Amino acid sequence: MNDNEYFVSGHKACAGCSVPILVRWVLKIAGPDTFVVNATGCLEVFSTPYPYTSWKVPWIHTAFENSAATATGIDASIKRKGLLNAHIIVFAGDGATSDIGLQALSGMAERGNDVLYIMYDNEAYMNTGIQRSSATPYGAWTTTSEIGTENLIGKKEKKKPITDIMVAHNIPYAATVNIAFFNDFKDKIKKALGIKGTRFINALAGCPTGWKHDPSKTVEVMKLATRTGIFPLYEVVNGQMRITYRQDPRIPVGDYIKVQGRFKHLQNNHAVIDEIQKNVDSWWSKY
Amino acid sequence: MYKVMKGNEVTAYAAMLSSVDVIPAYPITPSTLFPEKISELIANGEMNATFIPTESEHSAISVAIGASASGSRVMTATASQGLAYMHEMLAIASGMRLPIVMAIGNRAISAPLNIWNDQQDSIDERNSGWIQLYAENNQEILDLTIAAFKISENEKVHLPVMICMDAFLLTHTMEAINIPDKKEVTDFIGKNTTNRIILDTEKPATLGSFASPEYYTEFRHQVTVAMEAANSVIFDIFSDFKKRFNRNYDVVEPYRLDDAELIFVSMGAVSGTIKDAVDVLREQGKKAGLLRLVAFRPFPSQQIKKYLSMDVKIAVIDRNVTPGYDGSVLYAELRSILYDSDFKPEIIDFIAGLGGRDMTIDDFIKIYTLAMEMNADSNHIVWEQLKPLGEDVS
Incomplete structure (x- = not known):
């Protein structure tokens, strides 16, 4: 862990945003020999309002859907210069990864470029104002899964299993991380940085603005996401899956749902909460 | 040395003579022979470059941008729908002032689907901030491509360049080409000095930040100023080209x-x-x-x-x-x-x-x-x- 800071304060993130915590600590682990590629999104906008920057490592943003391809270009370029040990880290949101950027990410994983791709998953298009993405969970309100007389549930589709999709590319390392479980997070980032090839990390990213909770409660809400089993912590090394955190017994999902305004409409909808509980239990029954 | 070559092959040879470092590409008619020829030149040891076959044209130009932003000399090729698919990234390449060279096999735009020649594809990109040079024959493809690297890397310019060649009429037509020695080309273009801000861990820079209304206009204006400067830079580079290779060009x-x-x-x-x-x-x-x-x-x-x-x-x-x-x-x-x-x-x-x-x-x-x-x-x-x-x- 490096004592220096490579992502510095003064940026414009919302109060209570979890993303700066994630980025700051990833870079403290990776150190100065690191290139960062950032997809269009909250992080890019709040950290680089010209002429300011929060980044003390080389950083590039080009567009929304192509961070994996941009990173491929840097990988090719620095290898030709003999920089064989520098890190290339992508930070991209769930929309930039699971939706619009899936093609480029799949292409990079197939080519096996030496890139650590970190998806910060705040579970919606937060930068454009809380629109649903394929990573938005079942039952969540967003501005494009509105609640009304004809829709009492919110988002009616399940979250896209992006980590499974990346594991299916036979990449050497994939993991889920949650900064509220810091040691687990730190160990996985370290491990991922020590492996060659394309590595994928799905980082839960609490968002008080979009999840509708008090900005002081971000870490608590994120803890609940994992303790309820909704966001399990695991890693897949060369195809071998290992659960890295086990809560026994798991906290009921209702405890996670009731602290977030995006699930307000479900508070008394026991059928939907039971369904979400059943889905979580069904996933865990395999592990 | 004279060689009989199709326009696309000439493009690949121009990349080799110009010591291009990174070549991302995606196949599309009528430009497909470019990545094929590059693959062959690298496979048989004639060319030392990193070839990246991508999963789309959008990614090909994105790889080009990433490689160019980190200091490599970069070239790619596309046409028609592929160029249209790159559209978003074209203005990003020019706005970020990256000296990328791209060969365009000028082809009609769908619908209806048509693989043959007109110039709609590149003309549609006239506002993208790319220099556009149109070749009349295969010798010009070679000469303009070599010149394009020198133009794009000129510090008054720092803009990407399209070398436009008509589908089939040039891309697939064989002509005898006078090929200069690689050393002559290297002497003409000069080293890839990267006299520009690049991604570098020794000197960290933030590239591609977002600009509010307070700053945006000036960035766009600078691209326009660079394009105006390119006019006289192209003239000077063509004059230098004539002295060295005894072939004369003008705008x-x-x-x-x-x-x-x-x-x-x-x-x-x-x-x-x-x-x-x-x-x-x-x-x-x-x-x-x-x-x-x-x-x-x-x-x-x-x-x-x-x-x-x-x-x-x-x-x-x-x-x-x-x-x-x-x-x-x-x-x-x-x-x-x-x-x-x-x-x-x-x-x-x-x-x-x-x-x-x-x-x-x-x-x-x-x-x-x-x-x-x-x-x-x-x-x-x-x-x-x-x-x-x-x-x-x-």
């Missing part, structure tokens, strides 16, 4: 303009056919000439004014369409810059050769005759060879 090429009564204006390979038509017409005592545009961006306004602000008729050969406007792009731009000239020539737009429809010497002789018969009341927008609706086109 426009005048052909038999002396005392001309009708001047064709065109870009690309069709210009060769027009030159033949001009020769035939001159033999018949008819005073025809040609002004060929080599550069379309930056638009060679001063040179065009120099040759065309006189009492002549002009027949523009427009290989593109802009529906909803009176006449196509080359016509509109030409008319616009001649608006404030002392002599306003009569300009007629011939929308011609779309989607690979053949244009022969006879067609241009007919165009000459038609144009000379026109008066001020005539319709000055002509769809050349347009068939009546319902006619069997088989």
Whole structure:
């Protein structure tokens, strides 16, 4: 862990945003020999309002859907210069990864470029104002899964299993991380940085603005996401899956749902909460 | 050394001679032979470059941007739908001032799907902030590509360049090419000095930040200033090229303009056919000439004014369409810059050769005759060879 800071304060993130915590600590682990590629999104906008920057490592943003391809270009370029040990880290949101950027990410994983791709998953298009993405969970309100007389549930589709999709590319390392479980997070980032090839990390990213909770409660809400089993912590090394955190017994999902305004409409909808509980239990029954 | 090569192969050779570091590419007709040839040159040890076959054109240009932003010399090739798919990234490449070179096999835009030649694809990208040079033959493809690296890496310019070559007419046509020694080319272009801000862990920089209304206009203006500067930089680089390789280029090429009564204006390979038509017409005592545009961006306004602000008729050969406007792009731009000239020539737009429809010497002789018969009341927008609706086109 490096004592220096490579992502510095003064940026414009919302109060209570979890993303700066994630980025700051990833870079403290990776150190100065690191290139960062950032997809269009909250992080890019709040950290680089010209002429300011929060980044003390080389950083590039080009567009929304192509961070994996941009990173491929840097990988090719620095290898030709003999920089064989520098890190290339992508930070991209769930929309930039699971939706619009899936093609480029799949292409990079197939080519096996030496890139650590970190998806910060705040579970919606937060930068454009809380629109649903394929990573938005079942039952969540967003501005494009509105609640009304004809829709009492919110988002009616399940979250896209992006980590499974990346594991299916036979990449050497994939993991889920949650900064509220810091040691687990730190160990996985370290491990991922020590492996060659394309590595994928799905980082839960609490968002008080979009999840509708008090900005002081971000870490608590994120803890609940994992303790309820909704966001399990695991890693897949060369195809071998290992659960890295086990809560026994798991906290009921209702405890996670009731602290977030995006699930307000479900508070008394026991059928939907039971369904979400059943889905979580069904996933865990395999592990 | 002379070699007989197709236009696409010439493009690949130009990349090799220019010591390109990184080549991302995605296959598309009629440019596919470019990545094929690159793959072959690297496989047999003739070329030392990193070839990245991508999963789309959007990713090909994105890889190019990432590689160029970290200091590599980069080239790719595409056409038509592939170029349209890259559209978003083109303005990002120029806005980030990256010296990328891209070969365009000029091909029609869908729908209907058509793989043959016109210039709609690159003309549609005229606002992308890329320099556009149009080749007339395969030797020009080689020479303009080599020059393009030197132009794009010039610190007054730092803009990407498209080398446009007509589908099949150039991309797949064999011609004997005079290939310079690699050392001569290296001496001409110079080292990839990266006299620009790049991604570098020793000197961390933030590239591609977001700019509020307070700053955005100035960034766009700087691209325009660089494009204007490119005009004289191109002239100087072409002069240097002539000294070293003894082949002469300019942003426009005048052909038999002396005392001309009708001047064709065109870009690309069709210009060769027009030159033949001009020769035939001159033999018949008819005073025809040609002004060929080599550069379309930056638009060679001063040179065009120099040759065309006189009492002549002009027949523009427009290989593109802009529906909803009176006449196509080359016509509109030409008319616009001649608006404030002392002599306003009569300009007629011939929308011609779309989607690979053949244009022969006879067609241009007919165009000459038609144009000379026109008066001020005539319709000055002509769809050349347009068939009546319902006619069997088989």
